Amino acid sequence: MEIEKTALEGCVILKPTVFADDRGAFFESFNQSVFEISTGISTNFVQDNQSLSSFGVLRGLHFQTEEFAQAKLVRVIKGEVLDVAVDIRKGSKTFGKHISIVLNDKNNKQLFVPRGFAHGFVTLSKQAIFAYKCDNYYQRSAESGILYNDTTLNIDWKVPTNEIKLSDKDKILPTFDQVEAYG
Numbered sequence: 001m002e003i004e005k006t007a008l009e010g011c012v013i014l015k016p017t018v019f020a021d022d023r024g025a026f027f028e029s030f031n032q033s034v035f036e037i038s039t040g041i042s043t044n045f046v047q048d049n050q051s052l053s054s055f056g057v058l059r060g061l062h063f064q065t066e067e068f069a070q071a072k073l074v075r076v077i078k079g080e081v082l083d084v085a086v087d088i089r090k091g092s093k094t095f096g097k098h099i100s101i102v103l104n105d106k107n108n109k110q111l112f113v114p115r116g117f118a119h120g121f122v123t124l125s126k127q128a129i130f131a132y133k134c135d136n137y138y139q140r141s142a143e144s145g146i147l148y149n150d151t152t153l154n155i156d157w158k159v160p161t162n163e164i165k166l167s168d169k170d171k172i173l174p175t176f177d178q179v180e181a182y183g
């Protein structure tokens with residue numbers, strides 16, 4: 001397992017060791033002990049999620065508020081996405097900053113997104129299966145988010161605006177300035 005720190009403290013890229021042979025390939029997509037030892041992060045994941053999206057589908061930017069906040073370990077099983085995490089932690093020196101990383105079924109990269117981040121992705125391939133672990137349960141009443149094209153955040157989603165597909169819910173998310181910081 002390779003670990004790469006990012007510009008945002010607590011956001012870590014993980015690259016599992018892949019064992020390829022003439023049958024195909026194998027890797028451990030999650031091993032709690034390896035995760036904790038290699039990242040130094042202690043979590044208790046309680047929910048696994050999976051979504052299927054077609055090209056241009058943008059899910060985000062999402063987070064759950066306060067005590068319902070979720071850390072996520074995200075990856076792509078099939079296809080390719082541009083994954084984005086935005087720091088919304090009160091007092092963080094990178095508050096309002098974001099990172100973006102290409103996750104696909106070739107690089108097998110995973111991104112750990114701590115609590116206190118808004119998270120989203122856009123699908124770059126024809127289809128993408130996105131999978132993630134969460135350390136807190138889904139709570140509909142605590143759902144919140146930030147508009148993907150917020151001008152303060154200024155995220156380059158790499159997909160032309162006219163090809164981006166959003167849910168009705170994501171079309172009316174608040175702007176960054178309207179959102180309360182985490183913590």
Ligand SMILES: Cc1cn([C@H]2C[C@H](O)[C@@H](COP(=O)(O)OP(=O)(O)O[C@H]3O[C@@H](C)C(=O)[C@@H](O)[C@H]3O)O2)c(=O)[nH]c1=O
Nearest residue numbers: 049051059060061062063072119120121137138167169
């Ligand atoms: C996220 C979630 C949704 N749902 C339901 C609610 C709704 O009817 C349907 C689709 O939900 P959404 O449109 O919110 O799904 P989606 O837009 O894929 O939401 C996800 O986006 C990514 C970027 C994240 O970071 C996740 O935390 C989550 O917010 O699934 C659950 O039952 N459990 C869950 O954990």
